[in-house]
Amino acid sequence: MAVQACVNSKMMDEIDDDDEPIVFKRSKTASKQNPLNSATKKSSSQMHAGQSGKQVSEVRSPNGQNSISQKAKPVQSTKASLVKSPAASPKVSSSSVKASPAVSPSASPTKASISSAKASPVKSPVANSKPSTSAADQSKHSSQQNTTSSLKEEKQLINDSEDSEDDKPLISRLSAGLSKQSSNHADRRPNTSGLGSPPVQKPRVKCEDSDDEIPLSSKFQLKPNAGPSTSKSHDFDENKPKSPKLQQNGSTMKDNRIKKSSTVLNKRPVGEVKSSSQSPIKRPKLNDGSSPIVGKQVSVKAEKKVNEEDEDNVPISQRMKKSITPVNKSSSAKQKVTKVVSSSFKKTSKKSKKAVKKSKYSKSSKMLPGSGEGQKWTTLIHNGVIFPPPYKPHGVKMLYKGQKVDLTPEQEEVATMFAVMLDTDYMNKPKFKENFMNDWRKILGKKHVIQRLEDCDFTPIYEWHQKEKEKKKQMSAEEKKALREEKLKQEEKYMSAIVDGLKEKVGNFRVEPPGLFRGRGEHPKMGKLKRRIQPRDITINIGKDAPIPECPIPGERWKEIRHDNTVTWLAFWNDPINPKEFKYVFLAASSSLKGQSDKEKYEKSRMLKDYIQGIRAAYTKDFASKDITRRQIAVATYLIDKLALRAGNEKDDDEADTVGCCTLKVENVEPMPPNILKFDFLGKDSIRYQNEVEVELPVFKAIQQFRIGKSGGDDLFDKLDTSKLNAHLKELMPGLTAKVFRTYNASITLDEMLNRETKGGDVTEKVVVYQHANKEVAIICNHQRTVSKSHSTQISRLNEKIEELKGILDGLRTDLARAKKGKPPLKGSDGKPKKNLNPEAWERKIAQTTAKIEKMERDKETKEDLKTVALGTSKINYLDPRITVAWCKRHEVPIEKIFNKSLLAKFAWAMDVSPSFRF
DNA sequence: GTCCTGACTTAGCATCCGCGTT
DNA sequence: AACGCGGATGCTAAGTCAGGAC
Structure with missing residues (x-):
């Protein structure tokens, strides 16, 4: 192999x-x-x-x-x-x-x-x-x-x-x-x-x-x-x-x-x-x-x-x-x-x-x-799928009834899945919490000190996660680039397949990582644990004469290899949330x-x-x-x-x-x-x-x-x-x-x-x-x-700018009127004197500002509209x-x-x- | 005719990324 | 450099529909 x-x-x-x-x-x-x-x-x-x-x-x-x-x-x-x-x-x-x-x-x-x-x-x-x-x-x-x-x-x-x-x-x-x-x-x-x-x-x-x-x-x-x-x-x-x-x-x-x-x-x-x-x-x-x-x-x-x-x-x-x-x-x-x-x-x-x-x-x-x-297809060659990296325990302790709790890596992994969702809307969904707790409890074991979700405090993990995110954001451009290249190197071979002799991109070559199910609306299964997918869950479809992709996890094997050229999928696994899918x-x-x-x-x-x-x-x-x-x-x-x-x-x-x-x-x-x-x-x-x-x-x-x-x-x-x-x-x-x-x-x-x-x-x-x-x-x-969360801020920001421009416009009009009478412009809002211009010049300025305002109004309307x-x-x-x-x-x-x-x-x-x- | 399976398209949200502005 | 934003990309949930078994 x-x-x-x-x-x-x-x-x-x-x-x-x-x-x-x-x-x-x-x-x-x-x-x-x-x-x-x-x-x-x-x-x-x-x-x-x-x-x-x-x-x-x-x-x-x-x-x-x-x-x-x-x-x-x-x-x-x-x-x-x-x-x-x-x-x-x-x-x-x-x-x-x-x-x-x-x-x-x-x-x-x-x-x-x-x-x-x-x-x-x-x-x-x-x-x-x-x-x-x-x-x-x-x-x-x-x-x-x-x-x-x-x-x-x-x-x-x-x-x-x-x-x-x-x-x-x-x-x-x-x-x-x-x-x-x-x-x-x-x-x-x-x-x-x-x-x-x-x-x-x-x-x-x-x-x-x-x-x-x-x-x-x-x-x-x-x-x-x-x-x-x-x-x-x-x-x-x-x-x-x-x-x-x-x-x-x-x-x-x-x-x-x-x-x-x-x-x-x-x-x-x-x-x-x-x-x-x-x-x-x-x-x-x-x-x-x-x-x-x-x-x-x-x-x-x-x-x-x-x-x-x-x-x-x-x-x-x-x-x-x-x-x-x-x-x-x-x-x-x-x-x-x-x-x-x-x-x-x-x-x-x-x-x-x-x-x-x-x-x-x-x-x-x-x-x-x-x-x-x-x-x-007639011939199909590909390299299978890539798996998410194994879980790396962070060791940050969550609290239960105010006390730090020791968790095994597996328990911690699931706790972390929940903790990182603390700032999402799912936290307002009782079903989500209930489903999560039921699945987590299975991993904690019946006798575990953690019994009630209400008594759990995940914030230490949440904060740790935020910091990690921040760290990632703070990385220099070079570091980020290096990271990206590293990732690309690892993934490259999975990214494309050869179909009938032509190279084609593969859509989703990454196996879905474990997590909590994010069903939409009032999905009865939201919050359930989506377990990790292993090679033994995966069926590969590939050309008869093509080499069978190496299983990327040592000691593991694919569930099955097929050579079905009447379908277009390269691999599949059963959905852990709904195993018949x-x-x-x-x-x-x-x-x-x-x-x-x-x-x-x-x-x-x-x-x-x-x-x-x-x-x-x-x-x-x-x-x-x-x-x-x-x-x-x-x-x-x-x-x-x-x-x-x-x-x-x-x-x-x-x-x-x-x-x-x-x-x-x-x-x-x-x-x-x-x-x-x-x-x-x-x-x-x-x-x-x-x-x-x-x-x-x-x-x-x-x-x-x-x-x-x-x-x-x-x-x-x-x-x-x-x-x-x-x-x-x-x-x-x-x-x-x-x-x-x-x-x-x-x-x-x-x-x-x-x-x-x-x-x-x-x-x-x-x-x-x-x-x-x-x-x-x-x-x-x-x-x-x-x-978008920032929509209203964006709108009010636009409004402010529009108002500001309108103020400027008023000033310009005054200046124009004065210029027509041969008077010099009033001082600007900063108290400094403005340049003395002829009426045509003021008119041009007015036109520019008006256009600017109109554009902003349009932008605002569009934004609101869409x-x-x-x-x-x-x-x-x-x-x-x-x-x-x-x-x-x-x-x-x-x-x-x-x-x-x-x-x-x-x-x-x-x-x-x-x-x-x-x- | 109904139910179930299998394969595929359609969907919104999350995240990344690059660019203009401050 | 930091920030904000929007577009691009990634992710995966949620549909549609055909076909086979009963």
């Missing part, structure tokens, strides 16, 4: 010699120099902004602030990294070699024998968390629970509308509803998406529930060139005329934020959000057998409906506002029933599916050498493997553009379906499309109580007549989503009806889960899943805003336009960040980089103004896009 390792690292070293940025390696065209700098000049037809009828009522911020604005908030780099996943053990590869017999099923800190002593934020049990099944059923119980009376009313409403209208032609119903809506709320655009959405008024070709045999995907496909293999056509699509549809948007976020909720929001509020009751009980599986969800669907005729030009590509959120136009708007039918080979998308096996994924959407994504069915080591975001799938992701969402009209028409029709499952699917899809909600998988009880679309609870969506829905829930990462949205009347009524007979903690969509939803979506477009809508809406919003709002000016002004669009997307996706908005996440994950690259080329903006080094590397595949590219 040692020999092998030698060989191995030697190989790596040789390759290391090339100094070239690894990044652009497989990119045919990308050159080291930024191709964009010499941007192709091309006049861009700038579109004019109408109004961006969009409204995102944004939410959050730890301190309740809620703000937005533009200013570049930069971007984070992405690292492919370890990730967890459920499951016990990744599929066994036939060729796996047991390198070591040891398979210690992670001795994870077991079930906390938590005594209930401490107050812990346990989910409040919902009295009645069983979702009742049918509306009919529910009416029986209508007297229970808080929501009852309002629900009764709602039911009434529903009965009126739904039952009575069910038989009417959809169009008549909808248009009626809508016109009402429009007259009442013509200019009301509460949030993200503004108003009532258009699908409604799309002309319907036919509404029979008939053509079931036709794959839905083909029914919706409109454009002749759309389809699974459309990447090409998309690419050539670049020049197609852009429809004028966008022009009605243009209002700024600010203007639009009409309905911004007045509540001040907190990120991860403790217990103040209605997500809570989010029932402790796992949601029973649906299925009342009432209706097949996927089988028979959409009764929309295969022909695509018209109106192609108008709104299809407008994010629904934007379209909302224009809404309410006559149903018969153009009918320049561009119908075409291109039958999509949806079968080709059906997975026959995992492997073949992977293969499909590889090749299906992207024209230029070359197959990896040797890649066949599901194959991700894994932590993976992947290649970095800049690798071609990642780049390829990134590109495929965007190609897929571009494909949605060609289907979106049909999809919207279909779900609009189903808002009033008699089949409740279908109705729920329709409404859920609408919300996902309009609000960019996440799908919302089921969660276990040992995870934070957060929701997505399918898992929304009754209490998370409050209908406010006539047609406003008020959302309030904790989403991914326990980020609060709060929004008031005006929706189409049928949606509003459907939501009211879904709530009937349920209590707050019950599932709003009780007939639905993500697999049903996605199965349905796949019928509409090959490969379509809920998350594609997020990417689609994000990217199309960027594309449209950039093209609408770029109006010449210098580079700085154009960058501002970009940031504005970026911000809009971040708001749509609800990407938030906590307000304090809770995270721009980076969308840039990294949702915005097709080709939009940005093409825009930069068109407008001669150096790409570096928009993408940092990491993003340039990550998006190497997008750099050679034509300037005329449109999403």
Whole structure:
């Protein structure tokens, strides 16, 4: 093994010699120099902004602030990294070699024998968390629970509308509803998406529930060139005329934020959000057998409906506002029933599916050498992973009941993990402390003098740690550099892998060090001890002929060696906090493997553009379906499309109580007549989503009806889960899943805003336009960040400066007036006489100072505006980089103004896009 | 159809680092 | 040199979704 390792690292070293940025390696065209700098000049037809009828009522911020604005908030780099996943053990590869017999099923800190002593934020049990099944059923119980009376009313409403209208032609119903809506709320655009959405008024070709045999995907496909293999056509699509549809948007976020909720929001509020009751009980599986969800669907005729030009590509959120136009708007039918080979998308096996994924959407994504069915690589060489250094005891004694305590190194290590977190918010979380104490107690032993956390004083360790940090900070530049180099030397060989002969960066080659679990929100496992990972926990995946990495810890061996070329991970171990989940080591975001799938992701969402009209028409029709499952699917899809909600998988009880679309609870969506829905829930990462949205009347009524007979903690969509939803979506477009809508809406919003709002000016002004669009997307996706601790100081500092400048300005004006009268200037505040200037000179000074003040005001506004908005996440994950690259080329903006080094590397595949590219 | 597993993407926060200002 | 700040990078938690077993 040692020999092998030698060989191995030697190989790596040789390759290391090339100094070239690894990044652009497989990119045919990308050159080291930024191709964009010499941007192709091309006049861009700038579109004019109408109004961006969009409204995102944004939410959050730890301190309740809620703000937005533009200013570049930069971007984070992405690292492919370890990730967890459920499951016990990744599929066994036939060729796996047991390198070591040891398979210690992670001795994870077991079930906390938590005594209930401490107050812990346990989910409040919902009295009645069983979702009742049918509306009919529910009416029986209508007297229970808080929501009852309002629900009764709602039911009434529903009965009126739904039952009575069910038989009417959809169009008549909808248009009626809508016109009402429009007259009442013509200019009301509460949030993200503004108003009532258009699908409604799309002309319907036919509404029979008939053509079931036709794959839905083909029914919706409109454009002749759309389809699974459309990447090409998309690419050539670049020049197609852009429809004028966008022009009605243009209002700024600010203007639009009409309905911004007045509540001040907190990120991860403790217990103040209605997500809570989010029932402790796992949601029973649906299925009342009432209706097949996927089988028979959409009764929309295969022909695509018209109106192609108008709104299809407008994010629904934007379209909302224009809404309410006559149903018969153009009918320049561009119908075409291109039958999509949806079968080709059906997975026959995992492997073949992977293969499909590889090749299906992207024209230029070359197959990896040797890649066949599901194959991700042919040869794979790497050096495994690097472990954190063993614990070095510091010997600083903590106090228990005022007395110093002796701890073994192991006990001290865990005590130190806690001590260094003394200044974090976790100290205010009883659950954190409880979980910590339970795990620490196991290490202390039953008889240990330390029994109660309350009697512990960790400050000596905390202070020691602070001093260490300080020392590190105080080191000279040389010392720091030396240290860095030393580290680099140790890590170098782990930093890259050779995939099919090409050197690629590894994303996370460092094994996670032990620590206390920092779950987000009210995670039930926060504070638990994340034990140290050993080589015997780690499974390595590597090419058959590659040398097996040497185990860096003497006397230890890897758990297992695999040679599975259908996956991209290089190593994994079981997550000690949740042993059935894994932590993976992947290649970095800049690798071609990642780049390829990134590109495929965007190609897929571009494909949605060609289907979106049909999809919207279909779900609009189903808002009033008699089949409740279908109705729920329709409404859920609408919300996902309009609000960019996440799908919302089921969660276990040992995870934070957060929701997505399918898992929304009754209490998370409050209908406010006539047609406003008020959302309030904790989403991914326990980020609060709060929004008031005006929706189409049928949606509003459907939501009211879904709530009937349920209590707050019950599932709003009780007939639905993500697999049903996605199965349905796949019928509409090959490969379509809920998350594609997020990417689609994000990217199309960027594309449209950039093209609408770029109006010449210098580079700085154009960058501002970009940031504005970026911000809009971040708001749509609800990407938030906590307000920095120093935010308020920064603002007040700016205010002071502004005031000071204003004082100066006043003085200058006086001087000007005096100069005009031929008098000398007054003495300065320091008592010294000022230079005697002519009026023009004073005027120039005034202009300069005014400009300075204005700039500072702008900076302040921007800072305030973006304090809770995270721009980076969308840039990294949702915005097709080709939009940005093409825009930069068109407008001669150096790409570096928009993408940092990491993003340039990550998006190497997008750099050679034509300037005329449109999403 | 449901549950579970496995693999991968998406996410916010922490920390590092470099630069301009004092 | 110290300081403050913001951007870049690192870290790892928390999602999504496909596919297989039952």
